[in-house]
Amino acid sequence: MNTPLHDTLGTWKRSHYCGELTSAHIGQQVCLMGWVQRRRDHGGLIFIDLRDREGITQLALDPDRDPQAHSKADRVRSEYVIAVIGTVSARPEGTVNPKMKTGEIEIEVAQLKILNSAKTPPFGLDEYTEVAENIRLKHRYLDLRRPALQKNLMLRHRVARTVRTYLDAQGFLEIETPVLTKSTPEGARDYLVPSRVNGGCFFALPQSPQLFKQLLMVSGYDRYCQIVKCFRDEDLRADRQPEFTQIDCEMSFVDADDVITTMEKMIAQVFRDCLGVEVTTPMARMTYAEAMTRFGVDNPDLRFGLELIELTDLVANCGFKVFAEVAASGGLVKAINVKGGAGFSRKDLDELTDFVKIYGAKGLAWVKITEEGWQSPIAKFFTPTELDALGQRLDAAQGDLLLFVADNPRITNEALGRLRGHLGQRLGLAAKDDYRFVWVTDFPLLEWDEENQRHAAVHHPFTAPRDQDLPLLDSNPAAACAKAYDLVLNGSEIGGGSIRIHDQAIQSKMFALLGIGEEEAREKFGFLLDALEYGAPPHGGLAFGLDRLVMILTGSDSIRDVIAFPKTQKATCLLSGAPGEVDEKQLQELSIRLRLRKKEQ
The missing domain is CATH 3.30.1360.30 (GAD-like domain)
Structure with a gap:
């Protein structure tokens, strides 16, 4: 009979996380499980720093207490997975570490199991080791063990939880919208998905749930929300990813003030619950014209x-x-x-x-x-x-x-x-811990696109003009302002939205101003134009970039440090190798023929 390479858990059950134990637990028997951060041999007495997602606890193994456990401890190395049973005791005088939550105690280990061994990692997993990002992304499963990234993702979880709790209390319903939808190219490029059943046709991954959340308002759902994945095939930088997450909201029977008031209270709740920081509301407001005059950009840093x-x-x-x-x-x-x-x-x-x-x-x-x-x-x-x-x-x-x-x-x-x-x-x-919010309002409705020699929407084609500017759509559309608003934090736009056009005639006029003819508008947006004729209520909404918000909350320099499995600036995944080639049979099933294969290039 072969001897197992490693121990099994058997009836052992973890009693605590490594970061939980304090002097209040002294004398208790506990069972901990995790990864070996480091091992130190002090001439017979072995110390192990055991790590899990909540922190580190020091283990002490005395050969006189349990020779078998001590012998196993002598074999463990960094990143071995182990389980121990022992008693919480106070650290000897002079060895207390005040920088650690568990720094007053250690575990006197009575039993130890090696659950799995580990190769030597390609980089150190403590918070002090500087590692090139390409190496970190290639071995992301190891990078994610590092305390800094674990704290980032835990805070991201708390932000999402706070958002859902707040919106639920405000009467919002979380409703999922389609991920496979129709390509309506406005703004960034779509990611396209070929249809096998409908050869030659393509779905598009959504850049935003914009049209569907408007349809939900037409359907009478009144308040919609969703923490939703969106996709844009655009050039990337430190605060952008090809797939990203939005906190998406829409409300009926509201004006811009209603949306702004509701959403800024949500952000204040996020800062209170997740950082312990009190944010003053109402937040500052500034028109687009004032922002450009004083700061030159529409996302001013007021710090x-x-x-x-x-x-x-x-x-x-x-x-x-x-x-x-x-x-x-x-x-x-x-x-x-x-x-x-x-x-x-x-x-x-x-x-x-x-x-x-x-x-x-x-x-x-x-x-x-x-x-x-x-x-x-x-x-x-x-x-x-x-x-x-x-x-x-x-x-x-x-x-x-x-x-x-x-x-x-x-x-x-x-x-x-x-x-x-x-x-x-x-x-x-x-300063990173100085949080200055400002709502930028009254954006221009349109801007001139020199390349295509036509007007383009500053936000999107469904943004309503200000009531007093409606006559300008006929006489001087470039002078019209929109019922649009962005929330800017420390020079970064973290959310943007608008009151939408709910009148079919105005929406058709907007399409015409953008150079979208009646036939093209009917082909791309016919379902929306039809819906607006069946009693669409006044409505508006906003979307926050969850990734960018968490990046600011954690003080990170890159959005990739708050996403579990991000892409590089070339939109590739170093961990999995995506995107990758597919075989000829798959292409034939999709009725697709490539002009050039990568190897031929």
Whole structure:
């Protein structure tokens, strides 16, 4: 009869998690199970740090207490899976670890079972080891054992639980919407799924449950919610993934204030329950126009100043040709005052210039305020009176650094607004534990798409215009504002929504403004247009990015650190190897023929 390689649990039952035990448990017999974090041999007495998802407990194995358990402990190595039975005892004087919840106690082990052995991991699993992300993602099952990631995913669980509890108390019904639906390309690209039964036809994975949640309002469900997976085939960055999770909500018989009030209280509850942080409500509000004027972007970070100051009127007739020509052409000249920034080197200024060029700016003008006055290549082009007026408006003082961008309004605002955010991070002005919320409202309804030479929806085609702007849809649609609202936290948009169009005639007019003809609108959105003719109530909603919200709550730098099995920036899974090729038989069943195979490329 072969001897088993490892012990079995038998009748052993875990009594506690490793992170639970304190001095209150001294004298109790316990059964713990987990992974070996580290093993230390002190000349006969062996200590093992046993880890599970809740924390670490120190085990003490004395050869005089149980020689068999001690012998097994001598064989264990990092990441072995073991179970122990023993008694909770106080640590000897001088060995208490105040940094650990379990630091006052240890387990005097009476019995030990080795449940499974382990190869030496490719990287250390403690919180102090720095590991390249590609290695972590390839061995994600090991990475997920690390305390930092376990804390992130546990907090994510608590956020979802709080959201569901709050919404249930507010009368929301959690209703699932389809994952296989019709492609209606608006915004990002769809992920397509071929249909075997309907050859040549494709489903699309939803970018959002938008149309279905509106149909639920037409169906009379009044308040809908869902924590839902969504998919977008778009270029990725640190806070984006091809598949992501939304907290999705919709309400009937409401206006924008009703939605904002309900949702900001939910966010305040999340911060209270999950972080112990009190968030003041009502939260600040700011129109889109004000955000662009003061901060240059529609997702302003309010944790620091560095506001954009417009100078176009002061430089319209100045001797600096670049500024004067931009002012004459209807552009904007703006600047920010970096208090105490006169110490920036020329190399620093060159790096900042390269930064604004990313956003289309042709350059960055700068002025250092020194004891001798304005130090800058552009100072000679201004009269003393002009310099005085600029200095007053910018609140310039000795030691300051003034940074200027001059271009069309879009480039000026975005380049200087992004530079403001970059400097806030670089200068340490944005503390991670300082939470500043602001609702940005009254977005433009439409924006001009130069590439396609037509209007595009700023949010989506189902967003309602403000009541007072309805006449503008015929006379000047570019001037119309939407009943749209985004919630911004520390410079990141964590949620966005709007009051929807519930009148079929207005929805058809909106499609026409977007260059979607009647036939195309009927083909793509006919089911919605039909539904709006059967008594659609006024309704609106909002969706929060759960991943991005949890990223901010945990202080993580990457959204991948709050998702169990994320994709890389190239939308691949290093763990499983997805996406992968499929065999020819599967393609034939789907009536698909590839132009190029990967190997041929």
